[in-house]
Amino acid sequence: MLVDSLRGRRRRLPCSLWFLLLFAAGGLVLFIHQQDLSEMVQQQVPGQSPPAELRLSMHVLMLSCSSANALQDVRLLKRMNMYRTLLRKPRPPSEPHLELKPGLGTLGRSWKKLSDILEARRQLMKEMCAKYKSSISRTITRHHVKHLFVEDKYKLLYCQVPKAGCSNWKRTLMVLAGQAPNTQSIKHDTVHYGHHLKKLDSFDRQGIMHRLETYTKVMFVREPLERMVSAYRDKFENPNNYYHSLFGKPIISKYRVNPSWTALKTGSGVTFKEFVQYLLDVHRPVGMDIHWEQANQLCNPCLIDYDFIGKFENMEEESNFLLRWTGAPPNLTLPSFKDRNPTDKRTSMQITQNYFSQVSMLERQRVYDFYYMDYLMFNYSKPFKDLY
Numbered sequence: 001m002l003v004d005s006l007r008g009r010r011r012r013l014p015c016s017l018w019f020l021l022l023f024a025a026g027g028l029v030l031f032i033h034q035q036d037l038s039e040m041v042q043q044q045v046p047g048q049s050p051p052a053e054l055r056l057s058m059h060v061l062m063l064s065c066s067s068a069n070a071l072q073d074v075r076l077l078k079r080m081n082m083y084r085t086l087l088r089k090p091r092p093p094s095e096p097h098l099e100l101k102p103g104l105g106t107l108g109r110s111w112k113k114l115s116d117i118l119e120a121r122r123q124l125m126k127e128m129c130a131k132y133k134s135s136i137s138r139t140i141t142r143h144h145v146k147h148l149f150v151e152d153k154y155k156l157l158y159c160q161v162p163k164a165g166c167s168n169w170k171r172t173l174m175v176l177a178g179q180a181p182n183t184q185s186i187k188h189d190t191v192h193y194g195h196h197l198k199k200l201d202s203f204d205r206q207g208i209m210h211r212l213e214t215y216t217k218v219m220f221v222r223e224p225l226e227r228m229v230s231a232y233r234d235k236f237e238n239p240n241n242y243y244h245s246l247f248g249k250p251i252i253s254k255y256r257v258n259p260s261w262t263a264l265k266t267g268s269g270v271t272f273k274e275f276v277q278y279l280l281d282v283h284r285p286v287g288m289d290i291h292w293e294q295a296n297q298l299c300n301p302c303l304i305d306y307d308f309i310g311k312f313e314n315m316e317e318e319s320n321f322l323l324r325w326t327g328a329p330p331n332l333t334l335p336s337f338k339d340r341n342p343t344d345k346r347t348s349m350q351i352t353q354n355y356f357s358q359v360s361m362l363e364r365q366r367v368y369d370f371y372y373m374d375y376l377m378f379n380y381s382k383p384f385k386d387l388y
């Protein structure tokens with residue numbers, strides 16, 4: 001009886017009161033975050049990156065506020081901007097620009113420049129890690145090294161960041177390992193499904209630690225939004241049973257209004273906007289994938305002290321520099337195959353901007369937020385001028 005009457009009363013609570021309660025709770029969370037911010041920046045929670053956490057709670061808030069007026073959004077954005085200014089470190093003095101096509105005579109000089117740039121990247125990474133990640137030394141587990149490929153002959157560990165020149169590096173590693181005479185002779189499927197290269201997590205603890213301590217550790221990154229668009233184009237704009245079935249179906253069924261029977265059945269035709277909605281959803285209907293996961297999440301650069309942080313944007317020069325550095329055969333250079341959908345144009349910044357014109361300003365902002373740690377750690381500048 002009592003329960004019944006209570007239930008009845010609750011049902012009668014006006015909808016607007018619930019909204020009020022929701023905002024009150026949201027405001028409280030925001031307030032607590034503000035209070036704890038300075039502590040978080042210095043102290044840092046082990047195993048978590050505070051800004052990402054902060055962002056996540058902002059996103060939850062923004063989601064819960066999405067039905068409110070735009071003013072609320074603007075105020076939240078301003079606050080986020082304030083946080084970011086607090087979190088951001090001052091930029092180091094600029095470094096000399098890279099010579100892209102060195103003549104033979106200037107080779108030595110240009111490589112000196114390149115090694116300075118590489119060193120600056122490592123330093124920046126160290127500063128970012130000191131600032132945002134745990135100061136308590138965390139132990140490396142098998143899970144942390146599961147994306148690292150092992151090449152024992154030349155003592156290389158290569159962290160796989162898909163859509164950042166990964167296939168061409170896999171080919172190169174196979175040649176180094178003596179599994180193929182040259183990179184041209186390796187077929188696409190062999191690169192991707194052959195399982196010829198060993199992963200570091202397949203070794204025992206001692207094997208893992210020994211290699212981490214003595215091998216050259218390498219990772220390559222790419223402009224985060226460009227990489228994300230590249231992943232979308234590769235997996236959703238081309239026939240791909242695996243991705244359409246595993247990701248396409250739940251994405252279409254959650255975000256598309258009135259999906260057709262065929263779309264639900266095949267999972268084909270996910271739009272870029274739908275993909276963005278999925279990526280930003282705190283309750284994603286299906287998990288993340290290495291093709292669009294943040295590079296810092298895949299390679300754990302704060303735990304693993306990479307000797308070499310290369311950039312896709314200058315892939316060939318930096319890779320060949322690395323190959324000479326490791327003592328690879330002189331005639332081995334990084335190939336430039338475009339394995340996936342060779343007829344599609346390579347994703348450029350121009351193409352990336354075209355894709356992002358299909359989503360709202362707020363969504364674009366939130367995708368940038370999503371990859372913000374990659375932007376900070378790998379020193380990429382804001383891809384759009386109007387981002388906070």
Ligand SMILES: *[C@@H]1O[C@H](CO)[C@@H](O)[C@H](O)[C@H]1NC(C)=O
Nearest residue numbers: 092093094095120121124379
């Ligand atoms: C970061 O990038 C900017 C602009 O591209 C460059 O001037 C600066 O030297 C870079 N800093 C580091 C530490 O790599």
Ligand SMILES: *[C@@H]1O[C@H](CO)[C@@H](O)[C@H](O)[C@H]1NC(C)=O
Nearest residue numbers: 175181182183329331332333
């Ligand atoms: C490099 O040269 C050797 C000997 O001439 C040859 O066997 C090998 O295939 C070449 N490697 C590449 C990557 O072209």
